[in-house]
Amino acid sequence: MTLAVTLLGTGSPMPAPDRAGPATLISTGEGDDAEHYLIDAGRGVLMRLAAAGLGAPNLTAVLLTHLHSDHITDLNDVITTRWVMTFTETPLTIVGPVGTQKVVDHILASLDPDVEYRIAHHEDLNHRPPVTVIEVERGAVTLPDGQGGTVVITCDQTDHKPVEPSVGYRFDYNGAAVVAAGDTVPCPGLDALCAGADAVVHTVIRKDIIANIPMQRMKDTLDYHSSPEEAAQTAAKAGLSTLILTHYVPPMPLSGTEDDWRALAAAHFVGAIEIGDDLHRVEIAPSQP
Ligand SMILES: [Zn+2]
Ligand SMILES: [Zn+2]
Numbered sequence: 001m002t003l004a005v006t007l008l009g010t011g012s013p014m015p016a017p018d019r020a021g022p023a024t025l026i027s028t029g030e031g032d033d034a035e036h037y038l039i040d041a042g043r044g045v046l047m048r049l050a051a052a053g054l055g056a057p058n059l060t061a062v063l064l065t066h067l068h069s070d071h072i073t074d075l076n077d078v079i080t081t082r083w084v085m086t087f088t089e090t091p092l093t094i095v096g097p098v099g100t101q102k103v104v105d106h107i108l109a110s111l112d113p114d115v116e117y118r119i120a121h122h123e124d125l126n127h128r129p130p131v132t133v134i135e136v137e138r139g140a141v142t143l144p145d146g147q148g149g150t151v152v153i154t155c156d157q158t159d160h161k162p163v164e165p166s167v168g169y170r171f172d173y174n175g176a177a178v179v180a181a182g183d184t185v186p187c188p189g190l191d192a193l194c195a196g197a198d199a200v201v202h203t204v205i206r207k208d209i210i211a212n213i214p215m216q217r218m219k220d221t222l223d224y225h226s227s228p229e230e231a232a233q234t235a236a237k238a239g240l241s242t243l244i245l246t247h248y249v250p251p252m253p254l255s256g257t258e259d260d261w262r263a264l265a266a267a268h269f270v271g272a273i274e275i276g277d278d279l280h281r282v283e284i285a286p287s288q289p
Contacts, residue, residue, distance in 0.1 A: 001029040002176040003151075003284045005201055007246050008038075008048035010278050012205075013070040016251035020044035020278050022071050024180055024201050024246065025052065026171050028150060035060040035148055037171065039180040039201075040071040041078050048278055056082035057090065060148045063141075064096035065158070065182025066166035067103055076107045083129035084118060091130040093143055095155075097165040101133045136167060138189070156193050158184035160224050168193050175286035183247070185226055186234050194238035199284045202231035203247030206261070210249065221249070228261050232269035244274040244282055 004027045009020030021042020028035045030053075038045070038059050046056060056078050064072060075094070082092045094104055108115075108129065115128050132144055141153040152172040160166040160183045168181045170193040177197035181190055184203075194200055207227040210218050226234070228245060235243040243265060252261065258275050265273050274282050 001174065002286065003028060003171060003173050003178050004030075005178060005199070005244055005282045005284060006052055007201075007244070007276055007278060007280045008045055008052065009042045010246045010248055010276065010280070011042065011251060012203075012247050012249045013068075014249065014251055015043070018254050018277065019248070019251055020048045021073055022203065022247050023048065023074075025049070025054075026151075026178060026180065028173055035151055037148075037151070037153075038062045038078070039169065040065055040182070041073070041075040042070050043073045045074045046077050046081055051279055055085060056092075057086045059092070061093040061095055061143055063153075063169050063180070064094065064100055065168060065180065066097060066160055066163050067099055068160075068163055068183065071182070072103065075104075076111060079104075079107065079129050079131060080111060080114065084125070087124075089127055089130055091132045091144070091147075093132045093134060093147055095134045095136055095141055095143075095153075095169075097167045098135045098137065099165070100135050104131060104133050137165065138167070141169065154193065156189035157187075158182055158190050159187035160184050163224065170194075170197060176284045177286075178284050181226075181231075181234075183225055185224060186230050190234060191237060194234060194240060197238065197240060198286060199242035199244060199282070200231070200235055200238075200240055201244040201246060202226060202234065204228045204231050204245050204261075205247075205249035206264075208264075225249070228264040229268055232265035232267070232273070235271065236269045240271060242272045242274060242282065242284065243269055 009023040011019030
């Protein structure tokens, strides 16, 4: 078994009826022993996870690329649902850039009334949501004992300024490696993660469209995201076999303009280009057996 990528949410801050907010699942398989890593927790993440046949208790860890609201909107739901649907105390590990602990502390504080109601109401629930936060900058990501273990996770700095810090993650398993870039422009940290990997999951915005929208607040987003062309250049530079695009801005209609997006990337990258709707799944085979 190799790594599988499931695009749980292919949307962005702009609400779209058919696309959940940014969230990607990286799994080592489908059986009971499989590890499941959730990258970002955007709008509707647990609905999409349920559609993939999984729930919050199945998550090995949550890894945040940055603290933009659209990427963490439903983190509170992951924390609460994991807590109330797990019958032996199983800490939820949340990995993220510096600043994650503070955000999680505030989310937990906002959940205080709910936590008190449930502890008062359920005799067998006598602990608060157990959450472990690990803040990372670059290098190896080490999860607490007993969590994960078969996937080697590394991270590096990405460039989403003025959102600082932001990080990307690389997952190595059974000879395959996939990178979750998050929101970033092309940068050395992302290049380092991609070197020798097989695939990258990259968030993108259509700069050719957004640049022509007469609204400064939309145009402001141009300078800290990659276009499909730039994501393709990053994938090409690293010699990857697969480029997986997600976080479509503006929201792509279902079975609509997919070919336009693919053509923009294909001008810069000869490998496989995966573009899909929520729940699109890609198996990552090692390019070097
Ligand atoms: Zn962002
Ligand atoms: Zn974003």
